Amino acid sequence: MIEVNLLTKRYGGTTAVRELTFAVRPGRVTGFLGPNGAGKSTTLRMVLGLDAPTSGTATVSGSPFRDRARGLRHVGALLDAGQVHGGRTAAAHLGALARSNRIPRARVDEVLEEVGLAGAARRRTGGFSLGMRQRLGIAAALLGDPPVLVFDEPLNGLDPEGVQWVRGLFRGLAAEGRTVFVSSHLMSEMEHTADHLVVIGRGELIAAESLAEFAARGTGAGAGVTVRTPQPAELTLALRAEGATVRPDSDRADAALAVTGLDAARIGALAHRHGVPLLELTPRSASLEAAFMELTSGSVEFPAGDAR
């Protein structure tokens, strides 16, 4: 279990993380979400004792991580896949890490096998692709068979097969009763990976709840019904007369309409009464992506200009 309590980090005049409080529980995958620059990596570095908080505390399994003499048996961490020396082989990199924590050398081959790098064990990591480095970082995190695992943007650079594999791995680790904390700046990555979410923006907590609860927060930006008809003008008039909001569906290339304020059954009945044929009638629930965008829109560090 990871517990963060009123955690604050200031660099000079700027506050990277402000009074964050949340807990990451064992037995499930918790996603750590926020736009770029939200303070995710800073928070993870404080959890791992690499950076000292300005105020507040972060504990892992009940004690500050820096108080441990050796770390790998307590927390496995992938902070940045680039954090290996390119001149060393994968086996040498993991071998030195294992040795420092009194972990038997045989474990190195086990984790390399587990992440699918057994064939590249004797190759220098400088020649690894980003995906291979992510796998190596995950192997390092698994070395000590720890109860708590922390991954910072682990899906970056992985191919679709790798993403599938990582999702399965995280679920498996959580099912074994471990605490799995995974950061990402993309909601779509977390949608099929996490059970629970901690969302931050500009260093402040926005939400800490289950995926379903988070989706329900979206005030309908994505919710509604998609309707396609050969007579859009007539249908729009009929629906508006009943109080619905009708817009062209911006997600669609065809002339579909996005309707909010009426459910699919009412829309179908109205179309029938007005003799308008329907080609499609699809209810859409609020997407996580939409909820995420909506909740973090006020906290994007460097927003792009309006799309033209």
Next chain:
Amino acid sequence: MTSTAPAQPAVAPDLRARFRDLLAAEWLKLWSLRSTAWTLFAGALAVLGLNAGTAWDHYRSWDRMSAESQRSFVPDGMPVLDAFTGNGVTFLMLVAAALGALTITGEYGTGLIRTTFAAVPARRSVMAAKVCVTAAVTTGFGTLLALVSYGVTQAILDTRGAGVPLDHPHMPRVLIASALLAPVSGLAGLALGAVLRHSAGAMVACLVVLMVLPLIVLDQRYWTALIDHALPYTAWVRLDDVQGTEHRADFPWTTTGAWTVYAGWALASAAVAVAAVHRRDQ
């Protein structure tokens, strides 16, 4: 909360943390980089070349020397000076300092340092292990070079009947002083690397402290002499003084003082390297 522990742990439960595991890990890290062996090999060739070259010059110019110069060659301690030259020792400092600095700046440059400190939150123990490994490797390197350099230079001078044995006056002191300048420089490099966290910056700082300062700080005034005498290279010059010229300087000092400078630099560098990582964010 229902959580099931892994059926069978893949790794044995927490064992007592041992410093020697960190020593072994740092040893593995050092030698698993090809650049380590290459740096030491190329450095050794350069140092031996510089030392043997001076002996070779004396061998070649022997017949052109006056009979008086030939007679006073050994009494003046020339074979001892040839055994390890100022040029050779300057290059030795450079190689050892680079090795020490890269031990830590290589980790900062690649970001590996975070992996290292997340695996071993006891950061000062990691640095203490780096200090021990750097000191051991550079001492071994310096000692080997001093002995080989002695053998090669005296073999060259022997062809003119001017080689001297290992226990010749001042020879042990000069060889030990030359050998030990390697760990002194290596630890200084490690300390500067830990403070600056940047390879190029650390190398420039090493060059300034170990090589440039001894050239620009002169020993003609009391205060500048004090600073000059506190530098490792100047200490080596004092220990290499087999002709007694240092005694005639404005501010003479003893070989004991020079050895103390060696010890002071080694200990202070070790302390700085260990302390540098404790409070700062990584």
